[in-house]
Amino acid sequence: MGALSAEHRAVLRRWEAAGGALATRASVVLLAADGLRDAEISRRLGVSRQTVGTWRQRWTSAGIDGLEQRPRTGRPATVDEAEVVTRTLLAPGGSGASRSVARELGLSHATVAGIRRRWRLTPDEAAAPSVPTRPPLPGADVWVMGLYVDPERAVLLAGTRRGAGHHGGGPRAAGGTVIGADVLAGLDRALDAVLAAAPGGATDGAAAERGPAGGGAAGAASLRDGLADYLAEASRSHPDLLLHAVTLWDAPGGTVPAPPDGLLTLHRIPARSTWRTFLRAMIALDSTSHPESSRRVYLDLAAELKRYAAARQDRPCAAVRWLRENVAGHLRAEHTPDGPAPNLSWSGVNQIDLGSFNECVVIETVRLSGTITRGEIAHRTGLTQQSVSRIARSLLDRGILIEDAQRRATSGKPRTPVRLSGTAAHALGIHIDPEVLTAVVIDLDGAIVCTRSSPVTADTDPAEFVERVAALGRETLAQARGAVREEGFLGIGVAVPGPVDIASGTVLGPPLMSAWGDLPLLYLLKDHFPCPVLMEKDSTAAAAGERWIGRDRRARDFAYLYLGTGVGTGLYLNGDLYRGISSNAGEFGQLCAIALGRVGKDGRPEMVPECNPPVSVPDLALRGGMRAPDGVGPGAGSGSTAAYLAVGEAAAAGDPAAAAAVREVAQAVGRGALGLVDLLDIDLIVLGGPFFTPDVADFYLDEITRTVNEFPTARRLRRVEVEPSVLSAEAAAVGAASTLFHATFTPRLRGERRPPGASGGLRA
Template identity: 75%
Template sequence: MTDTGTVTDPGTGTDGAAPGGEPPGAVAPGTRAPGTGIGRALEDADEGGGGEQWEMLRGWARGGGPLAVRARVVLLAEEGLRDAEIARRLAVSRQTVGTWRHRWQSAGLSGLEQRPRTGRPATVDEAEVVARALLAPGGSGASRAIARELGLSHATVAAIRRRWRLGPADAGAGPRVPTRPPLPGPDVWVMGLYADARRAVLLAGTRPSAPPPATAGPVIGEDVLTGLVGALDELRPAAPADGAGLDAYLAEAVERHPDIALHAVTLWDAEPESAPHGGPVTCHQLPSSAGWRSFLRAMAALDSTTHPESTRRVYLDLVAALRQRDRAARPAQPVRWLRESVAGHLRGPDDTPGAGPSSSGVNQIDLGSFNECVVIESVRLSGSITRGEIAHRTGLTQQSVSRIARSLLDRGILVEESQRRATSGKPRTPVRLCGSAAHALGLHIDPEVLTAVVIDLDGAIVCTRTRPVGAGIAPAEFVAQVVALGRQTLAEAGSAVREDGFLGIGVAVPGPVDIASGTVLDPPLLSAWDDLPLLYLLKDHFPCPVIIEKDSLAAAAGERWIGRDRRARDFAYLYLGTGLGSGLYLNGDLYRGVSANAGEFGQLCAIALGRTGPDGRPEMVPECNPPASVPEFAVRAGLPAGDEAPGSTAAYRAVARAAAAGNPAAATALREVAAAIGQGALGLVDLLDIDLLVLGGPFFTDDVAGFYLEEIRRVVNEYPTARRLRRVEVEPSVLSAEAAAVGAASTIFHATFTPRLRARERV
């Protein structure tokens, strides 16, 4: 029989057999074919023994069916026959022969037993298709690529995406989760998870309006989803059952999230007849065509891609809660995870309170090109500069600079100064930034005081206001005070701030902070504000761009912007506040790190000083909280205690005044703290190979500046490894005591005007 060259799939179970069963010319089961290759091979195998594998192959060859053909392929190949000859004798294609030979060589008998099926799967897990689509770059995975990956038809994948409303045509309507019954709202959040040995329930929240269009790709990774499903799988047999635990959990969820509709989706239930009593929480079952693992993945991916505040951090917290049982000396318990409140920023558009500036001024300020930012940066650094000097510094052509300058002059961003006489040719007309062209509001949140400033494009403070605040204040009252202070400051600025030139609000907060969701996590001195979604709460009150930043990073941004050419190089900003942080300006931009929390300087000081706790973690050294440590060290050195409360700002100011007046005990306390800070700064200088440190912050005042500068300058120049190659300058900040607030406002200018080849990325 001649091989036609057609491909026969080895996994179909027919192996090229004729409709009657065995291929033409095959021997009957249990018989041999004397004089043929297969017969000789079996005889040779019988004589030589061949071991268990050959005995199994002989049995398959005699038994008939698809395994007989595979065994005969191997036995004939062992005899030395070519693929074409084997295919001719067994009446199968050469591709089939080659496939089974290769599987025998790579996996032995198990390779011959493997029978992958071609064609489409009998059942399709819709949730897995959804998860793959959402996790594709930008959440827009092509249906054909997903179909190839999962072995489905393009039409099947497209139909699933339409069923879940994930196509481009559904962008305005929002997704639809087809649980039983379907989740009622297009805006779906993952709000919590309950799991014990008997059942697991995913808590979802919905609202009727569609979510805003996603502005970035998914911020959750495949690694997080795999860890989430794996942790829940491991927990399933280990967590004790709690008969009333789920009902109590749902009641707690309703109390914590009163402004969002909650839905309990059962992932698994060992006793299906005992459905949870949800009360105001509606109960749902999984979609009929989805497993719990894939559904959990799909819901997390959907939440992440539609809500930028649903970041990796949220799901890493959930994974940590699932693995809580692994921690030492902690018995296994049911998992009762609830995320922080999101209700504050789930108001409908009609409920948004109006206040403050109503636009970002994009029609006035919007920059059309990278080169425009380059020109503005050159003007900003120089203060006043001619077009020819701009061309020389930037490498742009004279024609390009003239065209860009003319556009910026027309929009009021630049203004011309008096002409300069030239040695030859016509007089030159320098340009400078127009300070009144743009303004921004900066808010600094500190455990003791709130500060608000309005600054113009030149960095000049238009107005400033402060308000004391207690660390134990309730979050709702705290947000109300921040909003009130911001509104009062804008009102006081009045007509100085043009509405079309107001660019937005920068907010400086103590770290750590989840920048993507704008959530203040667990600042050491602000325990009442844990997991506070500050950014989105403020966006409810200020319909303009709002940027949240760590206070030390904000101060570095302000130093760069206000410092102009004096800060036109790499530097580290040491921020002396209620706690000690650092901001890094490297390679022409702020260095935020992977999670935008770079600059945790206190840990570096602890490591440099060899201060670690019993668990091996770096301690929170007292020297990294100057207002608390300086008064304590001064009293220990012999300074009489004053009437001020220990550890207060007033006590710190009193010691500072005493040191400036020449009191040796106060001076000793300041030098002791400065020496500890210098050890941390030494590690920073050696690690980054920088030659500029800037000191600032609310507790770096004129009466103590000399002590800090002298001691830190000595340490970072006497002890570095490369001290013979560089001299480290240690300078005071150009900013005032409102450094963080001014820096927060400067982050708005920095984001708008600084030339960067890529936009600021989400974490």
């Protein structure tokens, strides 16, 4: 053992002088530092050599902290059940981590096992977990729905399904959405800031030892009224759940008022838990049981707590009143939704079941080539001729491939090429735009079988909006029914403006669609369709469609610049869509703002108007002297699409003001594209989207091509091609449908991440 620092030696001497459990540990380390062997230390202190070895090892591995936290068997004086639950749920390996949790917390395995049985977290439990509050929550499948904090108390709002019984078979990992220690630590810091801002602070216990906030009885009554209003609001906002108010802490003698009409039940935390660990346990239980309870939900909660703490000095009676969005769309097990007619099931999820990675490799090779012989497949893929023949025979039997006309060979027998059968698979794509809903059904070749659209306004009620999207999908499927084999229907892709929380299927802050913000759209739509439903950002969906339909022309890395209500980017890199950790890769506006030097005084990149073409192009044209088209004026608002099309038509006809406006926006977009080229080192940019119209296409192509080839750092090493999209005006809808083909047929090794929501039945 090395020499002790003066600081550590002083600490150990104090422990040794104080006596008790720490004295022996300190003596072991001090004697070992003086060079004594374990046997001599054991003799001097009258302890076993095993004890000496244990504390020497703990000192070597963990220092002072290792001596303070003794792992021991047997039941300690106090056991925090909620801490055991949290460690169990979030530990690697999930339900099989009992022994490691016991070792980590210094508990016996029997103690941990008993707690897990009490909370019903054992692997063999038939029922879902149980939360032993006082009184216990009446059902399983628990969501964390809200948090109320004022200077007197804190109340956690939990939700359970209506109706009797437990659902599910224990917590299930929501792949990729389980929160980590970083999120819990962030919540801890935010709570500490809230407690520091509150008069008197709070303590880590079931109750806070402090008096009411300023204002005496009147102030306390005001706070109780505020909580009662909050609970009533929660009951109105979440009518599909049974709500339970769990008091985390309150002032001495404080009570939680029951809302009128008994809209929810009142509970206290379990006796053998602190409020802080119980809150962690509830969050862990929620996030591991529900994919919609993603990191974003709890990052939002932490942000709300921080805002409250920062505002305390200005609003001494303000309260945290956090309520999450409705989870009604995730309660499908409770009812049979009003969806398609019984004979319109479209549930062919497992019919196309690819048995191997090599099958996907063959399909991808055929798709890129159009038509190709078996020998050419073997040459391009490196597979043996026998393997290719076997795989091709299987795919032919299942109707995924079909044979083409024979080719005459220079020697030997004629060769029969194969190609994809377009009718082997179909998918429905739905694009959600602030002004119009578009739905298309496409086949495996990317051909549009049918398309329908429906106008929509941004102020449409969310419930009516979801019903209109579902109705449009049903109508489009009904129209395509004669051309689509039910057993080959893969599912539905939905393209939405970003940012989007893919894990929870929630549209967060869509431009010009504020009424639909925080709408759990994916799970609401799943109520209407008994088939896989995937959600993608519109620009990412467009990139998927470009890759699939572009075949060999898009068989390399590229960035898709999507000109819609805002400019977004879809990225296809290293043979797959690149979505990023939150599936929001490709947000273009801030990159463009930085490239243009548009940064506010606070350092935040500004919202660049050029990155909203349907608004900026008409405004620039009118300011440049163009005569306003009939019915179109400055700030056209909802008429911006008509204004944009009118300016584009004028620019193509030679109007100087219109042409200058389009060119100015194209130059700004080009500066952002330059950042993409330098950052990603790509040599292909694809332009598309609803506002990349034929009238303005040449302006964008010319300006962006010039910028990305004249200014990049590595311009001498590559030529960047800028090409129009192979997709039609329905790029996002076609791309959304293509995500089903991409998820099903693109070759990936098992274990690689697939798009969120992709069915496990569609194996690669």
